[in-house]
Every structure is written in structure tokens, then in C-alpha cells.
Amino acid sequence: MLPEATSVWSWWRSTSNKADETSRNILTIFVPLFIVFWFIFAVRKQNKEKPPLPPGPRGLPLVGYLPFLDSNLHHCFKKMASLYGPIFRFRLGSEECIVVSSPSLVKEVVRDHDVVFANRAPLIAAKSLLFGSLDIAFSDYGVEWRKMRKIFATEMLSNARLDASYYLRKQHVKKMMNETYEKAGQLVNIGDLAFLTLVGSVMNMVWGDTLKGDEGSVMDSEFRAVVDEQLKLLGAPNISDFFPLLARFDLQGIQRRMRIISKRNEEIYDKAINHHNAGESIQRKDFLGHLMQLTKCEDHARSLTLPQVKAMLIDVVVGGTDTTVAMVEWVMAEILQHPEVLRKVQEELTEIVGLNKTVEEVHLPELKYLNAVAKESLRLHPPIPLLVPHCPSEPSTIGGYSIPKGARVFLNLYTIQRDPHNWEDPLLFKPERFLSGSAAEKTDYLGNHFQYLPFGSGRRMCPGIPLAERTTMLVLASMLHGFQWKLPNGTVEVDLSEKFGIVVKKSKPLFAVPSPRLSNLDLYSYNN
Numbered sequence: 001m002l003p004e005a006t007s008v009w010s011w012w013r014s015t016s017n018k019a020d021e022t023s024r025n026i027l028t029i030f031v032p033l034f035i036v037f038w039f040i041f042a043v044r045k046q047n048k049e050k051p052p053l054p055p056g057p058r059g060l061p062l063v064g065y066l067p068f069l070d071s072n073l074h075h076c077f078k079k080m081a082s083l084y085g086p087i088f089r090f091r092l093g094s095e096e097c098i099v100v101s102s103p104s105l106v107k108e109v110v111r112d113h114d115v116v117f118a119n120r121a122p123l124i125a126a127k128s129l130l131f132g133s134l135d136i137a138f139s140d141y142g143v144e145w146r147k148m149r150k151i152f153a154t155e156m157l158s159n160a161r162l163d164a165s166y167y168l169r170k171q172h173v174k175k176m177m178n179e180t181y182e183k184a185g186q187l188v189n190i191g192d193l194a195f196l197t198l199v200g201s202v203m204n205m206v207w208g209d210t211l212k213g214d215e216g217s218v219m220d221s222e223f224r225a226v227v228d229e230q231l232k233l234l235g236a237p238n239i240s241d242f243f244p245l246l247a248r249f250d251l252q253g254i255q256r257r258m259r260i261i262s263k264r265n266e267e268i269y270d271k272a273i274n275h276h277n278a279g280e281s282i283q284r285k286d287f288l289g290h291l292m293q294l295t296k297c298e299d300h301a302r303s304l305t306l307p308q309v310k311a312m313l314i315d316v317v318v319g320g321t322d323t324t325v326a327m328v329e330w331v332m333a334e335i336l337q338h339p340e341v342l343r344k345v346q347e348e349l350t351e352i353v354g355l356n357k358t359v360e361e362v363h364l365p366e367l368k369y370l371n372a373v374a375k376e377s378l379r380l381h382p383p384i385p386l387l388v389p390h391c392p393s394e395p396s397t398i399g400g401y402s403i404p405k406g407a408r409v410f411l412n413l414y415t416i417q418r419d420p421h422n423w424e425d426p427l428l429f430k431p432e433r434f435l436s437g438s439a440a441e442k443t444d445y446l447g448n449h450f451q452y453l454p455f456g457s458g459r460r461m462c463p464g465i466p467l468a469e470r471t472t473m474l475v476l477a478s479m480l481h482g483f484q485w486k487l488p489n490g491t492v493e494v495d496l497s498e499k500f501g502i503v504v505k506k507s508k509p510l511f512a513v514p515s516p517r518l519s520n521l522d523l524y525s526y527n528n
């Protein structure tokens, strides 16, 4: 090969006759031209083979589409889907965003390409709170995430564990019944009532009665304030998330505030952990006890570090309070503006539970109508209407469009669950559609029906469903069994406007007036 190349080279240099010179000139012109054309052809071919990006608005230089977004992001995405179709794209600062709004395309993301789309793009506030996303909700898909999910399902939320910790939840429901009874005939803020009961139940499950007496109640109220602030900061839009170059200036001070509150949060957890280590409670049924045992485990496949334990407990508190509170408030709002539904729910409760008893968890699976009411409310008012954004770990293709690696992918279930192509009379509140013999009878929370995904679907779907179902249904059933509820001053309509945040809530609190329904007043008593 080398001698041949050398002889061509020497012919090129030393050519002397006219014919050789003409050939050399022709070659000098055509070879580079050929190379240039070949290169252009190859690049075009490659671009032709790569599918286009999804359609979408152009936006402005630098900021992208940021100035045009509505604060109710889910409403804005619904309008954009009607303009640009079931998959569209836009830019927010330097972030590429993709919105998917049809069941068949959601299926492509969470079934056909589930592993590729199983990463997250955590916000700065979440990273500050969760020791750099050491938790389940914001860590990338991988060995540690798989281990934590497994522990979550087996050590914390298995049926056996949840049965064993029932008494911890029940205490707070009894307290709620008692406090509501004391307020009979007065205006009650349903969201506040649900918040106190559900946060109390979750905290009881997180560390049980680790801290008792005054120390316990000081910690309880401090912890509630800390959780409230964390949720606010997690839901606040942060410029630093979209303009990484500005992140170090923390222009809105969100990261600084989150660091301060996280420090306080950690001190509270440390206190609970120290008491646990001191062996103050022996026969514990709470999550902290179970997780602390795993910090001493030798088997790496099951062992947890202390920061992982704290991050998982934060997931329970953050993932399991605002969502469930919002759900209870939405269900009550829909029930109160549909008196016929309220009547049917209470008839069912009277038949299954009886007016001489309070609701227990064993009754819940039998409350078919109340379950249908809850499903219908989650269809119209999913607390997390765009899921937690998924993030592809490599370039991918969805619906024939290119999805760049690292894009934020929103699964727009708010639009899907209100789309007339997927649901008959989609804007009407009709629990009957989920009852036996109806079209959506088999639709459940497990993410197998892509037109109904209030808890997500695929690998990253919500692992808290068993706890969410037990806590919300017990609170709702107890509120509705224990009390007759009336809207204030003869109002018949409830304002159902929404406020977008980490969880979508009612923009105006729901007030109603309770009156006792049960025959025996002892059923409302509560002894701490």
C-alpha cells in the first residue's frame, strides 16, 4: 500500500508531459469538490434520518417562552395542546421542555421507553432539601433508587406494616372527630382540618411517640411550620432553575431560605433519631424505627446511610401531606356542591358502618360509592396534574419526534383526564362512571389505563398509593359519616378555581358547617 501511494505522489509532483498536467489540474479541482459535495450530502442525509423536534412556540431569545406562561401552568399547557397538538416543545431559559398530552404518547414514554425516561431533573430547592437528591422522588434511576423503592414498598408501606401502624393513624382521626364535634354549628375550614389530621397521622407514622409530653408537642408544632415552609419553597418558581449561569446569585433567595429550613428540619430528625438510639421506645411500629435498623445492616443490597433515611422520611412527609390534603379538600368540595352525591355517600356509610359505630379501615374497601367519588374527583382535580417531570437519559423518539437528552418531559394528565376523546362528558362530576357495569369500572390507580393517571405510571409512579388510599379514605369517610355538612349562608355553589404549585389546591379555602350524625355522643370523645 505504502509503495503505491509513494509512486502516485511522485507522479503528482514530477509530472512533465501536457496530458499528465491536464489530469492533475482536473483532479485538483474535482477531488476537493467531490469531498465537499459528499460531506454536504452525508450531513443532509443524517438530518433527514433524524426525526424533527416536536412543534411549538418560538419564544424570545435567552428567556424562551418564560414570559408567556400562565401561573396556572396546567391550564396553559391545555391551551397549548389544543394549538400545537398532543406533543409540543418550548424553551424556558436554557431548559428544553416537552409536553405530552395523549394516552398513546404517554404509553410510549412510560411503557415503551420507560427506562430512558426514568431520570429526574430536580429543582434547586429540592436538591437543597434532600442532600443533593438522595431521596426516591428526585434521584436518578439506578441501583440506589431501586433499593430505596424496594425498602419503601416492603419495610414501610406493605400491607402488614400499614396494618400494624393503623392505631397511629386512627388516633388523629379520633382527634379530628372530637374537634369537629366541638365546632358543631360553626364554620370549619375543611383544608385546615384535613391538614392537621393528615400531617399528624403521617408524623405519627414517621416517628410514633418517640418524643412525649411537652417536648413532643413543641416538636410537633415546630415540625408542622417547617413542613409548611418547605412545601412553599418547593412550589415557588425559581429563576435559577432555568438560567444555570444565574444560579450562584440565588436572586430570589429560595436556596438560602431552603438551606435554613433544611437545617432546622435536620435538627428535628436528629433529635428523634437520638431518642431512638437511646432505646426509649422498644416495640416501635413507626418508619424511623424500621429504617434505623437498616443503617446497621451489613448487606449492601439492603443497607441505608443516615442521610438516605432522612431523605426518605422527607419524601413521606412532603409527598404524603399536601397531596392527600388537596385530595380531601377537592373531594369534599365536589360532594358539597352535589347534594345528591352527599346523600348517596351517607346512605352507604350508614349501611356499611352503622350510626352506632365510627369508621374503621376494614370498612374502606366496602365503600364502593365513596371510592368512585374519590376516583372521579382525582380525574377532574389531580393534585399533581403534570406529574413530576421525567428526564430522558439519552436522545429518544416519541410520536415520531426527537426528544433531546436531558429535556424536562411533562406528562399532561390534566388535559388527558378532561379530554372528550378519552371521557364522555369530561367536565361533569359523575362518580357513576367508575361503578361496576360502567365504562371505567376497571380503571384503577395503578397506571395501566393511560387516560387516567393521577398517581403516574411506569417505574416512577407514586409508591405511596397504599398509604394515600388508607389515610384519605379514612379521613373522608369519618368526616362524612360523623357529620352532616352544609355550605355557609345557604350557598349552593362552591368556587372550584385552582392554584398551581407543587400540588394544585383550591385557590379559595372550603368552609362548611358540621352537625353531628351519630347516635352515641361517646363516639366523638377523644382521650390523648
Ligand code: HEM
Pocket (backbone or CB within 6 Å): 136, 137, 138, 149, 315, 316, 317, 319, 320, 321, 323, 324, 327, 382, 383, 384, 387, 388, 389, 390, 454, 455, 456, 457, 459, 460, 461, 462, 463, 464, 465, 467, 468, 472
Ligand atoms: C393523593 C395522594 C397522592 C397523589 C395524588 C400522588 C401522586 C404522585 C405522582 C403523580 C407522582 C409522580 C409520578 C411520576 O412522575 O410518574 C408521585 C410520586 C411520588 N409519590 Fe405520590 N402521591 C400521593 C401520595 C403519596 C404518599 C402518601 C406518599 C408517601 C408515603 C407519596 C410518595 C411519593 C414518592 C416518594 C414519589 C416519587 C416516586 C419516584 O420518583 O420514584 N405519594 N406521587
